[in-house]
Amino acid sequence: MIKFITSIFFFTSVALNAQEPQLKGGLSAYLRENTIYPAYSLQNCIQGTVSVAFKLNGKGEVYYATVTRGIGTDLDDEALRLIKLSSGKWEVPQNHDTTSLVLMPMSFTLRDSDCNQKSKGAIATAIQAYTANEELRNVILTYYRNKEKGSADPADEAKIIRLKGDLGIDDEYLQSRIETGLKKVNQGDHSGACEDFLFVKYMGSNKADGLIAKHCN
Numbered sequence: 001m002i003k004f005i006t007s008i009f010f011f012t013s014v015a016l017n018a019q020e021p022q023l024k025g026g027l028s029a030y031l032r033e034n035t036i037y038p039a040y041s042l043q044n045c046i047q048g049t050v051s052v053a054f055k056l057n058g059k060g061e062v063y064y065a066t067v068t069r070g071i072g073t074d075l076d077d078e079a080l081r082l083i084k085l086s087s088g089k090w091e092v093p094q095n096h097d098t099t100s101l102v103l104m105p106m107s108f109t110l111r112d113s114d115c116n117q118k119s120k121g122a123i124a125t126a127i128q129a130y131t132a133n134e135e136l137r138n139v140i141l142t143y144y145r146n147k148e149k150g151s152a153d154p155a156d157e158a159k160i161i162r163l164k165g166d167l168g169i170d171d172e173y174l175q176s177r178i179e180t181g182l183k184k185v186n187q188g189d190h191s192g193a194c195e196d197f198l199f200v201k202y203m204g205s206n207k208a209d210g211l212i213a214k215h216c217n
Helices: 027-034 039-043 073-087 119-150 154-167 171-186 188-201 209-215
Strands: 048-056 061-069 102-109
Touching: 027 048, 027 073, 039 171, 061 154, 073 102, 073 188, 102 188, 119 154, 119 188, 171 188, 171 209
Parallel strands: none
Antiparallel strands: 048 061, 048 102
8 A cells, every 4th residue: 555645746736827816825835735645546546637616705715616627536525625625815816806716726646656556557447446436335324324313224234334345444444534534623624524534433433423522513
């Protein structure tokens, strides 16, 4: 498995001129300090550019954001998260049209010897598998949400547990999601952190219950 180091990825973006919104402290520094390279893409050597379009109000707050061109993995989620996290950190000119879209392509690049050995075909297969696995993860999430409400069939849980095993959702993986969530808490991204903590909960684990009580209620 590839080990994550902050120096193994870099970012590029559309250059902003003086008449356009500017991120306080600089975009490159912001991305370098706040990006958490997502686990699936990291483990499968998935790289590429994700384009995000967003709108800013006069206070420099992001009030709309969407991925306009993605890779189809958790890199899309991370790019969108970074833009939402930047809300309130933009310097907006007085003449800025707050209904206009700011377009921001972000290039995620891994530099690791293991990734150099990975074929393009294997990476493409991993990208395709992400979508299929996402649908199966949603089956698990739905089951445990229904179980919490008392409407799940207990007879189905054995199949759900087997499905978790097939997808590699074990204690180690859930712990990694918790650790990712804690990094987001340190960044002030409680919404993103709670997504990770609640994911753990609705994978049938109580490992994140204390963190949910502390940060998500």
